[in-house]
Amino acid sequence: MEENKDITIYDIAEKLNLATSTISRALKDHPSISDKTIKKVKKTAEEMGYVPNTLAAGLRGNKTNTIGVLIPTVTQPFLSSLISGIEITAQKSGYNVIIMQSHDSYDEEVSMAKSLYSSRVSGVISSLAMETRDTSHFQQFVSNNIPLVFVDRVPKDFNTFRVIIDNHAAGYKATKHLIEQGCTRIAHLTAGSEFGNLYSERKRGYIDALKDHNLPIIEELIVNLKTVTYEEGAKASNKLFDLDLPPDGIFASGDIIAVSAIQSAKKRGIKIPEELAIIGFNNDPISQIIDPNLSTITHPAAKMGKASAEIILKNIKSNKKDEVKEITFLNTEVLVRESSKRI
Amino acid sequence: MEENKDITIYDIAEKLNLATSTISRALKDHPSISDKTIKKVKKTAEEMGYVPNTLAAGLRGNKTNTIGVLIPTVTQPFLSSLISGIEITAQKSGYNVIIMQSHDSYDEEVSMAKSLYSSRVSGVISSLAMETRDTSHFQQFVSNNIPLVFVDRVPKDFNTFRVIIDNHAAGYKATKHLIEQGCTRIAHLTAGSEFGNLYSERKRGYIDALKDHNLPIIEELIVNLKTVTYEEGAKASNKLFDLDLPPDGIFASGDIIAVSAIQSAKKRGIKIPEELAIIGFNNDPISQIIDPNLSTITHPAAKMGKASAEIILKNIKSNKKDEVKEITFLNTEVLVRESSKRI
DNA sequence: GTAAAGTTTGCAATCGGTTGCGTAAAAGTA
DNA sequence: TACTTTTACGCAACCGATTGCAAACTTTAC
Numbered sequence: 001m002e003e004n005k006d007i008t009i010y011d012i013a014e015k016l017n018l019a020t021s022t023i024s025r026a027l028k029d030h031p032s033i034s035d036k037t038i039k040k041v042k043k044t045a046e047e048m049g050y051v052p053n054t055l056a057a058g059l060r061g062n063k064t065n066t067i068g069v070l071i072p073t074v075t076q077p078f079l080s081s082l083i084s085g086i087e088i089t090a091q092k093s094g095y096n097v098i099i100m101q102s103h104d105s106y107d108e109e110v111s112m113a114k115s116l117y118s119s120r121v122s123g124v125i126s127s128l129a130m131e132t133r134d135t136s137h138f139q140q141f142v143s144n145n146i147p148l149v150f151v152d153r154v155p156k157d158f159n160t161f162r163v164i165i166d167n168h169a170a171g172y173k174a175t176k177h178l179i180e181q182g183c184t185r186i187a188h189l190t191a192g193s194e195f196g197n198l199y200s201e202r203k204r205g206y207i208d209a210l211k212d213h214n215l216p217i218i219e220e221l222i223v224n225l226k227t228v229t230y231e232e233g234a235k236a237s238n239k240l241f242d243l244d245l246p247p248d249g250i251f252a253s254g255d256i257i258a259v260s261a262i263q264s265a266k267k268r269g270i271k272i273p274e275e276l277a278i279i280g281f282n283n284d285p286i287s288q289i290i291d292p293n294l295s296t297i298t299h300p301a302a303k304m305g306k307a308s309a310e311i312i313l314k315n316i317k318s319n320k321k322d323e324v325k326e327i328t329f330l331n332t333e334v335l336v337r338e339s340s341k342r343i
Numbered sequence: 344m345e346e347n348k349d350i351t352i353y354d355i356a357e358k359l360n361l362a363t364s365t366i367s368r369a370l371k372d373h374p375s376i377s378d379k380t381i382k383k384v385k386k387t388a389e390e391m392g393y394v395p396n397t398l399a400a401g402l403r404g405n406k407t408n409t410i411g412v413l414i415p416t417v418t419q420p421f422l423s424s425l426i427s428g429i430e431i432t433a434q435k436s437g438y439n440v441i442i443m444q445s446h447d448s449y450d451e452e453v454s455m456a457k458s459l460y461s462s463r464v465s466g467v468i469s470s471l472a473m474e475t476r477d478t479s480h481f482q483q484f485v486s487n488n489i490p491l492v493f494v495d496r497v498p499k500d501f502n503t504f505r506v507i508i509d510n511h512a513a514g515y516k517a518t519k520h521l522i523e524q525g526c527t528r529i530a531h532l533t534a535g536s537e538f539g540n541l542y543s544e545r546k547r548g549y550i551d552a553l554k555d556h557n558l559p560i561i562e563e564l565i566v567n568l569k570t571v572t573y574e575e576g577a578k579a580s581n582k583l584f585d586l587d588l589p590p591d592g593i594f595a596s597g598d599i600i601a602v603s604a605i606q607s608a609k610k611r612g613i614k615i616p617e618e619l620a621i622i623g624f625n626n627d628p629i630s631q632i633i634d635p636n637l638s639t640i641t642h643p644a645a646k647m648g649k650a651s652a653e654i655i656l657k658n659i660k661s662n663k664k665d666e667v668k669e670i671t672f673l674n675t676e677v678l679v680r681e682s683s684k685r686i
Numbered sequence: 687g688t689a690a691a692g693t694t695t696g697c698a699a700t701c702g703g704t705t706g707c708g709t710a711a712a713a714g715t716a
Numbered sequence: 717t718a719c720t721t722t723t724a725c726g727c728a729a730c731c732g733a734t735t736g737c738a739a740a741c742t743t744t745a746c
Contacts, residue, residue: 006487006702008701008702008703009702009703010702010703018725018726019725019726019727020702020703020704020726021703021704021705021725021726021727021728022724022725022726023703024702024703024704024705025704025705025725032723032724032725033723033724033725034723034724034725037724037725051457051460051461051483052461052702052703053402053461053463053701053702053703054461054462054463054703055398055401055402055407055462055463055701055702055703056402056701056702056703056704056731057702057703057704058398058703058731059396059398059399059402059701059702059703059704059730059731059732059733060702060703060704060705060730060731061703061704061705061731062349062731064398066441066462073427074417074423074426074427074430075420075423075424075427077418080417080418080423081418083417083442084416084417084418084444087417087442087443087444088444091443091444096441096443096458096462097441097442097443098409098439098440098441098442099426099430099440099441099442100430100434100439100440101427101430101431101434114394115439117394118394118395118396118397119397119398119409119439120396120397120398140394144349259632263632266634285628285629286628286629286632289602289606289629289632289633290632290633290634291633291634349732351731351732351733352732352733353732353733361695361696362695362696362697363696363732363733363734364695364696364697364698364733364734364735365694365695365696366733367732367733367734367735368695368734368735375693375694375695376694376695377693377694377695380694380695395732395733396731396732396733397733398731398732398733399701399731399732399733399734400732400733400734401701401733402700402701402702402703402731402732402733403700403701403732403733403734403735404701404733404734404735405701
């Protein structure tokens with residue numbers, strides 16, 4: 001096993017009797033280098049097996065062609081699709097993606113933000129941890145002119161780019177759909193605290209839809225889950241089914257919860273959608289597997305990733321500061337499937 | 344918006360009238376620096392908002408505390424769990440993870456391997472692209488003493504670490520289970536070419552199980568899918584159902600395919616598991632959502648990620664070379680659920 | 687009180703590209 | 717031929733942390 005010492009531009013320079021500056025420029029087609037030299041250098045570099053050292057370049061230029069992604073986890077379908085969208089877009093422009101999982105922990109998020117800054121990423125895309133209340137650990141990026149995009153779960157009071165869906169409108173649409181199917185006692189399964197924009201906005205949409213259609217807001221029909229898991233979904237559903245006046249419709253703020261509700265209902269012999277219409281949120285793969293198929297709200301993960309990455313790329317070079325950072329809204333749709341189709 | 348110039352150890356050195364070497368050492372508790380100085384330096388660094396520049400350290404030390412992960416995609420449940428396992432383990436040791444998706448394309452894999460090398464990752468974990476036949480683009484890591492672990496889909500002829508399951512044994516177990524449930528015409532839905540270890544090994548297991556139980560190998564019951572998708576699964580299933588003598592059991596080399604088979608069967612009114620027993624592979628989330636629940640083979644994604652990362656971490660510092668690299672086998676289990684439980 | 691040993695800190699080179707500026711060579715102009 | 721432009725390339729500083737070695741200082745020993 002040969003102890004391959006890395007080939008550097010110094011090695012190429014020596015071999016060709018040129019300066020390292022010439023090699024460096026030749027390798028990136030600098031106009032002040034003759035075509036002949038460029039060709040010669042590239043050929044030799046290839047032959048010698050030269051691989052550029054990104055670290056050196058990054059150190060000197062204080063930029064790394066790397067986008068940092070800081071999200072709760074990679075295992076949720078929405079987030080892995082988001083990553084995929086980011087990665088594909090970044091790759092096209094020669095950027096790499098470094099991924100960190102906060103596991104919804106504030107402390108981890110803080111530590112990872114520091115780590116990302118430390119590795120001098122060119123931009124940061126983040127979806128907040130569930131625990132996060134204070135977002136000052138993201139200030140370092142803005143202060144140093146590193147583009148920062150919050151996506152999906154975003155803070156309200158942080159002046160930076162945001163890529164989100166209109167959660168209020170989505171919640172409204174979902175609820176309205178159930179109303180149109182004839183539901184009058186519509187329950188809502190939600191989660192999280194009031195800090196995040198996601199669940200609280202959807203809930204507002206739910207409430208506003210009820211109001212607009214002259215339906216009462218019934219507190220016992222609104223259940224707040226501790227965690228967005230199958231188990232919690234089942235627990236909450238059963239609680240609803242045990243009511244004296246159980247719901248005839250459920251808007252669940254996530255497909256896992258909705259699926260859990262469907263299966264819990266089926267176990268009790270509740271007919272879906274006849275006795276109970278259900279709609280979820282996200283359009284996760286499981287929504288098409290469950291029987292009956294789950295109606296849901298589309299959540300354009302890949303598009304959001306793409307949009308986020310594009311904003312980063314666009315803002316990396318530009319030196320404009322002090323602007324108001326735009327908020328990008330992506331569209332959602334009601335996907336009507338069997339679980340809510342009564343008419 | 345202040346134009347925060349980065350604080351470096353030079354700034355700290357100047358402020359404290361110390362040498363940068365002292366600062367550098369103090370920050371990492373070097374024994375030759377007095378406690379008093381260490382405390383003073385750390386306090387000042389904190390106050391000044393110092394954030395170490397990983398690039399500079401990486402350049403100097405030729406190591407980056409970053410593990411590169413090169414996999415087909417992040418959106419498959421197995422792979423995102425794998426990533427999660429890697430990331431958690433790496434994080435604990437202060438390593439970051441950089442992720443690249445080959446999208447099962449050989450060309451992308453080659454280009455990304457180069458990119459990973461270029462950014463001087465400390466180690467590489469990879470699962471091969473479906474297209475990949477030649478793996479020489481991974482040689483650069485081995486040649487330069489960068490630990491390389493192949494996981495799950497691995498080459499046969501590359502002397503480096505491998506973390507895999509025993510696919511033959513798993514295929515055997517799955518098939519044997521169906522036999523034990525009384526199936527005699529067991530079909531197999533497989534994919535990929537014969538280069539990969541995954542599907543071909545599972546198929547061997549399937550065949551050996553049939554042989555060992557004196558069941559005939561029936562060619563028309565073995566269907567090779569072009570891609571591992573729901574659609575292809577449905578197509579293949581229907582082909583089987585249309586046979587003069589349709590199967591009474593299906594071993595699908597992936598849960599998506601198995602789920603597709605279940606739904607196709609249900610559409611035709613085929614009773615599962617009575618008329619047709621089905622077992623999948625992977626234990627994806629959908630396997631617990633489908634009705635009836637899908638029997639499957641566990642595929643310990645997170646554990647494999649953890650094991651891979653641990654191998655990387657263990658081998659980063661050690662300078663041993665020319666050894667035979669061990670192969671780590673992780674255990675799989677037959678998870679019997681409704682789709683195959685006849686007795 | 688002085689040499690020896692131990693403790694603490696500084697000097698300066700190094701990692702590998704990048705880039706502003708200067709200069710030599712080639713081309714164009716008069 | 718002499719001079720201005722243009723083209724092509726080289727010099728050397730620079731990015732920020734690390735580290736072998738030397739040096740200064742302190743403590744211990746005799």
